[in-house]
Amino acid sequence: MNINSIFNKSILLKCIFAGSLFILIFISTFLYKHSQSLVDTSKLLVHSHRVNLELEQLNSFLKDAEINQTSYFVSRDTVFLTAFNDSRKRVSESISTLQVLTQDNLKQQNNLDSLIRLIKIRYNILFENSINLNDSVQVSGKRFNQSLLEGKQVMQAIRNQINDMIQLENIYLLERQERYEHETFLTPMYSLLLLLFSLVVFVFSYYKINKDFESLKKSNHILKIATESMRHAEEIGGFSSWQWDLGSNTLTFSDNQYRLLGLEPNAFAPSIQSFAEFVHPEDKHILLNGENLALHEHTSSVAFFRVIRKDGNIRYLKSMGKILTDAAGNKILIGINNDITEEYLISKALEDRNKELEKSNKELASFNHVASHDLQEPLRKIQTFISRINEKEIHTLSEQGKDYLQRIQVSAKRMRVLIDDLLLFSRTNKVEKIFELTSLDHLLEQAMQELTQQIEETRAEISSDQLPIVEVIPFQIQQLFINLIANSLKYCKPGVTPVIAIKSTIVDSAEYSNLIKEKNRKYYKISLTDNGLGFEKQYEEAIFTLFYRLHNNSDYPGTGIGLAICKKIVENHEGYINAESEPGIGTTFSIFLPVK
Amino acid sequence: MVHAAAILLYISPKNIIFRQMKLYLKFDINAVCRKVLQEQLESLNLNYSILGFGEVEINNDPNSETIKALYQQLNEYGVSVVESHKSVLVQKIKDAIVEMVYSDEKLSNAKTSAYLADKIGQSYGYISNLFSDVTYTSIANFIILQKVERAKQLILTNELTITEIAWKLNYSSVAHFSNQFKSATGLTPSAFQRIIDKRKNAHLNKRA
Amino acid sequence: MQNEIIRVMLADDDEDDRLFFTEAFQEIKIKTTVTTLNNGIELMNYLNKEDAVLPHVLFLDLNMPGKTGLDCLREIKSIDRLKNIAIAIYSTSASDEDIEDTFVEGANVYIKKPHEFSTLKNVLSDVITLNWQYHTSGLNRDNFLLSI
Numbered sequence: 001m002n003i004n005s006i007f008n009k010s011i012l013l014k015c016i017f018a019g020s021l022f023i024l025i026f027i028s029t030f031l032y033k034h035s036q037s038l039v040d041t042s043k044l045l046v047h048s049h050r051v052n053l054e055l056e057q058l059n060s061f062l063k064d065a066e067i068n069q070t071s072y073f074v075s076r077d078t079v080f081l082t083a084f085n086d087s088r089k090r091v092s093e094s095i096s097t098l099q100v101l102t103q104d105n106l107k108q109q110n111n112l113d114s115l116i117r118l119i120k121i122r123y124n125i126l127f128e129n130s131i132n133l134n135d136s137v138q139v140s141g142k143r144f145n146q147s148l149l150e151g152k153q154v155m156q157a158i159r160n161q162i163n164d165m166i167q168l169e170n171i172y173l174l175e176r177q178e179r180y181e182h183e184t185f186l187t188p189m190y191s192l193l194l195l196l197f198s199l200v201v202f203v204f205s206y207y208k209i210n211k212d213f214e215s216l217k218k219s220n221h222i223l224k225i226a227t228e229s230m231r232h233a234e235e236i237g238g239f240s241s242w243q244w245d246l247g248s249n250t251l252t253f254s255d256n257q258y259r260l261l262g263l264e265p266n267a268f269a270p271s272i273q274s275f276a277e278f279v280h281p282e283d284k285h286i287l288l289n290g291e292n293l294a295l296h297e298h299t300s301s302v303a304f305f306r307v308i309r310k311d312g313n314i315r316y317l318k319s320m321g322k323i324l325t326d327a328a329g330n331k332i333l334i335g336i337n338n339d340i341t342e343e344y345l346i347s348k349a350l351e352d353r354n355k356e357l358e359k360s361n362k363e364l365a366s367f368n369h370v371a372s373h374d375l376q377e378p379l380r381k382i383q384t385f386i387s388r389i390n391e392k393e394i395h396t397l398s399e400q401g402k403d404y405l406q407r408i409q410v411s412a413k414r415m416r417v418l419i420d421d422l423l424l425f426s427r428t429n430k431v432e433k434i435f436e437l438t439s440l441d442h443l444l445e446q447a448m449q450e451l452t453q454q455i456e457e458t459r460a461e462i463s464s465d466q467l468p469i470v471e472v473i474p475f476q477i478q479q480l481f482i483n484l485i486a487n488s489l490k491y492c493k494p495g496v497t498p499v500i501a502i503k504s505t506i507v508d509s510a511e512y513s514n515l516i517k518e519k520n521r522k523y524y525k526i527s528l529t530d531n532g533l534g535f536e537k538q539y540e541e542a543i544f545t546l547f548y549r550l551h552n553n554s555d556y557p558g559t560g561i562g563l564a565i566c567k568k569i570v571e572n573h574e575g576y577i578n579a580e581s582e583p584g585i586g587t588t589f590s591i592f593l594p595v596k
Numbered sequence: 597m598v599h600a601a602a603i604l605l606y607i608s609p610k611n612i613i614f615r616q617m618k619l620y621l622k623f624d625i626n627a628v629c630r631k632v633l634q635e636q637l638e639s640l641n642l643n644y645s646i647l648g649f650g651e652v653e654i655n656n657d658p659n660s661e662t663i664k665a666l667y668q669q670l671n672e673y674g675v676s677v678v679e680s681h682k683s684v685l686v687q688k689i690k691d692a693i694v695e696m697v698y699s700d701e702k703l704s705n706a707k708t709s710a711y712l713a714d715k716i717g718q719s720y721g722y723i724s725n726l727f728s729d730v731t732y733t734s735i736a737n738f739i740i741l742q743k744v745e746r747a748k749q750l751i752l753t754n755e756l757t758i759t760e761i762a763w764k765l766n767y768s769s770v771a772h773f774s775n776q777f778k779s780a781t782g783l784t785p786s787a788f789q790r791i792i793d794k795r796k797n798a799h800l801n802k803r804a
Numbered sequence: 805m806q807n808e809i810i811r812v813m814l815a816d817d818d819e820d821d822r823l824f825f826t827e828a829f830q831e832i833k834i835k836t837t838v839t840t841l842n843n844g845i846e847l848m849n850y851l852n853k854e855d856a857v858l859p860h861v862l863f864l865d866l867n868m869p870g871k872t873g874l875d876c877l878r879e880i881k882s883i884d885r886l887k888n889i890a891i892a893i894y895s896t897s898a899s900d901e902d903i904e905d906t907f908v909e910g911a912n913v914y915i916k917k918p919h920e921f922s923t924l925k926n927v928l929s930d931v932i933t934l935n936w937q938y939h940t941s942g943l944n945r946d947n948f949l950l951s952i
């Protein structure tokens with residue numbers, strides 16, 4: 001998604017555009033330069049051809065001059081002389097032309113200079129000859145032949161020179177020909193490249209534009225649907241949405257906001273002030289607060305306030321907002337106002353009821369405590385006075401009297417044990433108790449210390465895994481361990497050494513779904529397994545009931561509060577307890593404490 | 597013989613604000629008592645010789661007035677003159693027991709009777725009867741009391757664990773130690789430690 | 805111990821408990837003088853008198869009207885002259901936490917009022933004897949803690 005978003009950014013698009021433009025210009029410039037160079041090359045080619053041509057012409061003019069000269073010598077006809085002069089003129093013209101043509105080429109210029117010199121020499125010879133000619137005197141045959149030979153030699157030299165020049169020019173020609181051919185080959189390639197590139201850019205642009213257009217159409221469509229369904233949803237759900245542009249400080253509502261205020265849509269121009277008129281006077285500061293926070297610190301939050309409709313009806317609104325930054329960088333606070341009047345009233349009623357219950361609970365607990373405590377006093381005195389009678393006055397009683405006194409004593413004892421346990425039960429509450437992170441190993445150790453006597457008497461063997469460190473009410477968990485271990489010791493198999501194994505593990509609430517109501521929570525499971533009497537499966541839940549007993553008081557003394565206390569302690573910690581047992585084999589108590 | 601008692605002494609010098617100095621002191625009771633005796637006896641111009649701990653022979657023959665004055669002055673230091681021979685012996689037994697309990701030497705429990713009989717120079721039967729008559733407690737109980745006291749002191753120092761203390765005091769197991777501690781005081785060693793710690797904290801808070 | 809008479813004091817608002825207390829001490833072999841007071845205010849008035857003869861051991865009931873035993877305990881522990889009296893809280897059963905709290909406040913002994921007279925005699929006897937040991941054997945009074 002990230003790549004796409006970068007791709008969609010206008011900046012990248014601009015870069016691509018600039019890049020393409022640059023490349024296009026670059027290629028065009030290159031092509032243009034290339035064309036220029038092609039033109040130059042062809043010009044040079046033509047030039048070389050011309051030079052060659054000129055040189056050939058010169059050659060032929062020189063030959064003409066030669067022939068004319070020779071003809072004149074032979075015929076002494078002045079026609080030939082005129083023709084000769086004519087040729088000479090042409091030669092000079094040609095040389096001038098060549099001079100112009102070879103301006104660009106130093107080498108050729110030098111060659112030309114040499115050529116000119118040679119031609120001059122040749123003409124000097126001719127000049128000499130012409131002097132001789134002006135004489136009507138017969139020229140010495142020898143001198144004449146000599147000058148003809150000289151002339152021939154110079155002519156040869158000239159010819160060679162011209163040939164050299166032609167050769168050189170040919171070399172250039174060849175070079176330039178090659179270059180020309182090369183360039184004519186490349187030109188269409190470059191043109192094609194330019195064409196293709198332009199084509200690609202056009203296709204790409206078209207594709208992009210099309211895509212954007214499509215997606216825009218799609219977004220628009222979705223937006224239309226969303227807005228429509230939002231409008232309906234708002235009416236059904238009793239909420240409205242609003243946007244507050246922090247930059248321009250303009251507020252817009254959805255239609256439902258007006259309905260929430262008991263008005264028709266667009267009944268007034270939306271603004272903070274106009275909205276504030278509906279807000280309950282005591283809650284106006286909440287609105288102001290939110291306004292300030294949003295404007296100055298650009299944060300948003302949840303606010304609760306009341307509005308009063310025109311008809312006096314008070315509605316409770318929950319307003320939630322979130323800051324968003326749009327594509328242009330403006331900060332907009334977008335939020336909803338939720339009419340929670342019904343829920344508020346319900347929850348308030350619930351709260352009141354809770355308070356009542358708490359109060360009543362507290363009264364009950366203190367009643368419980370005081371009753372147990374105050375019941376103890378008279379009972380203690382009864383017992384003490386009975387023991388006094390037993391010591392000092394027993395001899396004055398008849399046998400029946402002694403028996404009655406004995407039974408009074410037994411009942412008083414029973415009552416005392418009951419009250420002690422009730423007192424302990426009533427003290428096992430959560431009120432004003434502090435939860436501390438404690439090592440359960442430590443609490444187990446202390447519990448075993450408290451039971452040292454019973455443990456030694458029964459020679460019990462107690463082994464334990466490493467127990468976790470949990471946030472608990474230390475005294476209560478210690479009591480829990482004491483009660484469970486004492487139980488196991490009390491209900492051991494006669495003649496068998498009690499063995500208690502304590503294990504610890506972590507389980508998921510799903511594994512014990514019929515016991516644990518919570519979902520998706522982890523629990524520490526601490527289990528105490530003994531090898532005692534055990535009991536039948538049908539009693540597994542009942543034993544945790546207050547005052548429930550499985551045995552006679554004469555067989556195993558007890559009040560039936562111990563396990564009820566254990567259950568209460570475990571419930572104080574949001575945990576669970578259960579028992580599994582097999583008669584004659586043993587019992588396992590499992591304690592579940594939530595992992596925080 | 598040296599009695600060693602550790603006492604917590606809070607000294608707050610007036611020129612240092614917000615500072616408290618805690619000193620752990622060891623008392624050489626021997627030396628202290630000796631010094632007191634010397635001062636008192638000399639103040640009454642008595643010619644004396646100190647025979648041993650708790651035994652002084654007065655060489656002059658002082659009148660009853662002087663003796664009364666001596667008794668009174670000594671009383672102010674908590675020094676009382678022991679009248680009977682029996683009490684002297686009982687005191688010796690007590691001292692012997694204390695020394696035994698506080699020594700770092702490990703005596704097996706069976707040997708205590710022989711040790712005491714040997715130390716006092718009388719038969720164990722005689723010693724134990726005498727002790728019970730005078731103090732209303734048995735020697736065994738007194739030994740337990742002293743051991744528990746020492747355990748309390750060790751717990752106070754916070755340097756040893758309960759297990760280490762049990763071992764140091766020659767108990768066969770931690771359970772045995774806890775048991776005896778609990779029957780003697782009604783509290784488990786850890787409960788005792790907790791209470792002392794809480795007391796210390798409360799005291800510090802008050803002072804702070 | 806046989807020479808000195810041990811002074812014992814009890815502050816308890818309950819008439820029957822005072823009766824048990826005094827009768828018990830009458831039957832214990834240890835030589836004692838017993839004084840009883842009816843409530844916290846009487847107790848503090850007595851103790852605060854300049855020439856008051858201070859008891860060796862003070863037994864203090866917790867549940868007294870007006871000034872409770874705990875108030876008295878705190879007050880006594882804050883007065884230099886009185887803070888070295890051995891104090892035994894003498895009360896109906898309380899939770900282990902409450903008992904520990906009274907020790908932290910400075911009590912030396914916590915006695916749960918027994919339900920039988922013979923037990924009461926034994927308990928009182930043990931307390932007096934143990935206190936006497938502390939008194940005569942140079943033991944640290946601060947460590948005198950007993951829960952019966």
